[in-house]
Amino acid sequence: MAPPHRHSRHGVHTNGPSRRSLLAGVAALGALGAAGCSRVASASTVKGGDLLRRLRAQGVVRLGIAGEIPFGYIDKNGDLTGEAPELARVIFKRLGVDRVQPVPTEFGSLIPGLNSQQFDVVAAGMYVNPDRCAQVIFADPDYQMLDAFIVRKGNPKGLHNYQDIVAKKAKFATGTGYAEIQYAIDAGYKQSDILIVPDQVAGLNAVEAGRADVFSGTALTVREVVKKSSKAEATKAFAPIVDGKRHVDGGAFAFRPTETNLRDAFNVELRKLKKSGELFRILKPFGFTEAEMTDLTAKELCGG
Template identity: 55%
Template sequence: MARPHAHPHAHRSGTPDRSRSGIGRRSLLVGAVSLGAAGSLGTAGCSRVPDDGKVLGGSLLDTLRDQGSVKIGIASEPPFGYIGDDGRATGEAPAIAEVVFKRLGIDEVEPVPVDFGALIPGLKARQFDVVSAGMYINPVRCEQVLFADPDYLLLDSFIVRKGNPHGIRTYADVRKKGLTLASGKAYAQIDYARAAGIRDVLVLPDQVAGLDAVAQGRVDAFAGTRITVKSVVAGSGRVSATEPFQPVVDGRPAYGAGGFAFRLSEKNLRDAFNEELLKLKQQDYRELLEIVGPFGFGRDEMTDLTAKELCD
């Protein structure tokens, strides 16, 4: 069985947590999303659309090759996926998408920005062909979409006051010391904190707002992934980032492994994508690191976990 790449800051023992019901890096927020146009999307040939929930082979790969383009859903969240200054999709996931789809004979990648909570509903409603947003893979989501194998594995970190005066290292430290904590809107870190016994978590729009809240003394720490915390703390003289750590829920590691999501009816496309992704991971992840390195991802974020392990 494939195991996660050993991280220098954490022990990876046992299999991925199969008892966990948490949502992932971002909550689904399905009930809060309104897709008024969903009923009219994809109506051409609708009699051939498989029932929701059925895993079939699908012909979307052939369709995308014929038209030469693919629509990817992104959530405007650096460094995972966002629109760059040139109007094109950029970030860790879109950069992988461009390489993989080109190798599949699809030259043009067209971004469709939506709220994170609208990604799975938008995929189902055929607003786009694949979710390209670094979405955490977990059993709850695996019931709704097909995931490719994860292309990264992240630890958590805190934004704290300069020098970390409270000595915060984990969620348990925040609870035991009676400190105040914030996190981003719909971040998985909210669930991790509550699992550690922290009742009140201030929810902020993003890590930039989190940095300001810590610097102004409104909270003692802001929880996020190592990547998001590092990106916002870099160059700031007001705050610090704590050492990355492995979140634990119910005594088991809560793996932050993200990947691409496809409709349940498009197994052929998912499998073809997965095959090319596996090639990028060969030779000690050399090609994959060349693609994701500019967005802050390094050898420590690489993993050989599979979607099957994370979904089971």
């Protein structure tokens, strides 16, 4: 994410308002997670960190999640799931850590929580961008993501990108802290005219009720939320224009800057899963398609 946003997957400012609204029960589960395990041990003086060794000894890794479907959330049965936690289970098992434990928090608190050692890794589908790369280190992305719109059935205003919204003076809505706020502003939409809603469900409601002509979000969340709607549909996914170029976001696990050994070991297993096709099999139940598999690297998205 070139501008300081998300993620979406997604926040316009790294430590700003949460893009990911917490689901019912997550706060209570966070308290359980905090009670079930003491604070993460202080950083090691070992070059590259020794967190992986400590996690193997403990047999558990604590995952910072932000309660957003399909990235990392607590389901109706009270179980941890989502693309990032399920992927974490597989990779950490291969690394010799048998159990994952959720630590729910607001999305804007994920990076501060990670760096203050409240949990070991961010497993929330966090978009990689230069602002965040200055605070944490990322594994390579496990998925890439384009944007899409929720519009009324038949897309009567013919809205397919942010430039269309500006040209046709459409009423535009998006979510709290979403990267799409900046995308629309970059296209020439007046910030004060943007309708900010809590999440994609509220965005769907706004379009169905006529309070907005269009709601913008990630292609995945948009296509999932309109499935049961008789009044709205999702547009074809597209890449927003950032600094005159098509921009594709990528979501990844985040680690403390000192823990390069753990990040590198994680990347080795992630690459194996990509090569074998198992990564797609893990993510597919959460609505991901083959188009969202990626060979993007964290270095590319960090601007390195």
